[in-house]
Amino acid sequence: MLKSMTGYGSSNLENEEYTINTEIKTVNSKYLDCSLRLPKLFADKEIEVKNLAQKILERGKVYINLNYVSKGESISELAVNQQLVSSYYEAMMNSAKELNAPTNDIFRIAMMQDNVFIEKANEEAIESHWKAIYQTIEKGLLDCNEFRKEEGKALQNHIENCLNAIQKSLAEITKIEPRRVEKIRQKLEKNIESVVSSENFDRNRFEQEVIYYAEKLDIAEEKVRLKTHIDYFLKELKKESTSGKKLNFITQEMGREINTIGSKANDAEIQHFVVEMKEELEKIKEQTLNVL
Known part of the structure; x- marks a missing residue:
């Protein structure tokens, strides 16, 4: 907890x-x-x-x-440091005699010096x-x-709600992803057909290009790693004692995967969910800073 x-x-x-x-x-x-x-x-x-x-x-x-x-x-009382008062008084009297100065007020002046009164406990x-x-x-x-x-219980509830929101966005991305490859295929086909005649169109080459771009933009590994980080975070939350520093480190790892998904997605609909995940992750980061 x-x-x-x-x-x-x-x-x-x-x-x-x-x-x-x-x-x-x-x-x-x-x-x-x-x-x-x-x-x-x-x-x-x-x-x-x-x-x-x-x-x-x-x-x-x-x-x-x-x-x-x-x-x-x-439980304490003031006392006079007799030895210190005597030292002040003697020194002042000697100076007064040497300078032929009045001595009638020297005792009062000596009693006004620092550390004359001490506190006895x-x-x-x-x-x-x-x-x-x-x-x-x-x-x-x-x-x-x-x-x-x-306060920690309230923090935990808030963080769990944010993690649930990230998981929902990730699930939506998983639903959208199959359509993304088809969009890439259609876009490539349209671009190629616009510059070459249908007689010279190389279907095998086109398939290779689709595979190349699909692999380049593939986010399967990032999704798996992000889910693993979320599961690990939830596991840490349920421990009897966990560290805010450790949770903050896990959020950094989650942030890397979310950013990579966003940069590789090349899809407006997926980007929308990436933005939502980033927003929820920022809320979690703020909360972990206050975790012991």
Whole structure:
């Protein structure tokens, strides 16, 4: 069964300590491309989340939107980097004395410097909250994966309808083809009779020419190969797991056979069905780009 790369999932968790809302959106992409913003306290967990997304969703452009609010006591608090403040203060005081500058505002200026205030975290609380966040993200990803499966069913139905349309056109071409040889015969006979007298008309030579053109314009092999590719495609669709890349490759092979039939047919009626097959094949190509 097919699985789409377009998906949506969400998961929420709320208690007296925190509120966590996770929203997952995915679209097609050749590889896994994960867009994620975590709260500063959990910034070091980004790789862990990306590995989880890789495991569940495999590939695609994945947008993970996380909203986390701590309700209880803060799991981190601000502290002063005393050593750094002392260094700033001493350096400024020494410079002020050397330059005979006022020193009454130096402490305030030292406290305004970069990295003076540091965030001290409650590691136990952070680990507990992260476990809940991780589980919420995991549930959101699993929900998104189920959505992808449902989308895959719709994709499969659409692709099968397109393949059926191609098969119908191929069947119509098979019906038309016998009349094509007779048309070639009549056309050749008319052209030859217009330039030679009936007494000099070489019936054997004429038959040879008909056979030559019939063989040159023969599309029997292309029809057989196209049907084989269609059967192979349908077989892949019914597998438990199949690759969008593989399906796309099969469509390329189908396209080659359809194009060859069109170039060799030399028949307006057949060309009409060739155009219809190309149109349906383009629809399939578009859909396979969204298959996982």
